[in-house]
Amino acid sequence: MDTSNLAMAQEIDFSMWALFARATFTVKLVMLMLTLASVWSWAIIIQKHILFRWARREATIFDQAFWSGEPLDGLYEQIGPNPAGNSEKIFAAGMTEWRRSHRNDGGLIAGAQARIDRSMDVAINKEAEDLQSGLTVLATIGSTAPFVGLFGTVWGIMHAFIEIAAQQNTNLAVVAPGIAEALLATGLGLLAAIPAVIFYNKLSVDSDRIVAGYEAFADEFATILSRQLDA
Template identity: 80%
Template sequence: MEAATDFTMWALFARATITVKIVMILLIAASVWCWAVIVDKIVQYRKARAEADIFDRQFWSGEPLDALFDQIGAEPQGPSEKIFAAGMLEWRRSHRQDGGLIAGATARIDRSMDVAIAKEAARLQKGLPVLATVGSTAPFVGLFGTVWGIMNAFIEIAEAQNTNLAVVAPGIAEALLATGLGLLAAIPAVIFYNKLSADSDHIIAGYEAFADEFATILSRQLDS
């Protein structure tokens, strides 16, 4: 009696051709990379939201803005603090030695905070293109591995001149494993790319709303 064919994942990988093995390794590496990005972004966004909540309470606590700025110091840590510090720093630089304000202070303050927001947005969105790329390309990479594996399986069948299912099944299973790995990498990448992009947009919108409120407060002081 012939020994039963081993259809475990490792056995399918071991029997695959070198091209299909390379495809599988690339897909596994892409999947691991995606999960590393996903975990990093989830932790980063959670910290950003917590920092924004803490700073928001400090900002609206009624403490003088100059005192809050002095408390934060020259090297703010959190994103909200950096945006606030950018505005306050430009506010102080816009004062002349006689106490008057240099013309165009409001526009410069807005630009300073916009630059700070852009830097934080770039930091929040770093890594998301990896998820988008893997989500869009992994299925096709897996399909390439499947097509290549099936082609070689048919070549082996033709050489053996045997269409018995026991001969056909292992080669087909090895080839389909590549498509499975491609989907395994792509599906979480697409799902989390959409979720994390929405989370990032929400956080950035919060920064922009704060910058607008802060600019309104400073503008009110300028008018007074």
């Protein structure tokens, strides 16, 4: 290799900022989109991690209170009809419908068990939507970011070849910057996609486990109320 060309290539700034500054407008736009997508995905990941940890802790505390032997009416009076916790909301939905199902003479309106079950199912679905909100964004970023980065790479390489043809020079100092700028787009795409895919799978499993816990509690609570209905 010509030592003069090698010396020229070594003098070129290949830092990420320099590569971004030299890129074409289209490639810059792609890089900015991928950077924003990466920041967005990490914000969702952190927010969901905090939310899931709080939901598990809240469920554990409520389970201890529920199985402590305290009368259900007393527990309901403590948390009120509009509690903050997810497990408490499911319990409150069932208890609210249980109380509404009693007539003035103390008897039960027909179909009370079905209405209680539906009320808790609606509450569970609402909590599941809150837990799973944002996960579709992670899935979208994980599946599309590599292709967006590849588009930026293809566009950058095309522009690099145009520059080579215009200068009619294929030495390293001319070829290397354009190729490096193009490949940076692919790197940013992978940087955004890989964490999004990994944490989407993890958070989806965590969400399913939490919702399964809510459903198990609702079934146990419905069984307790069913015994009282039969009595």
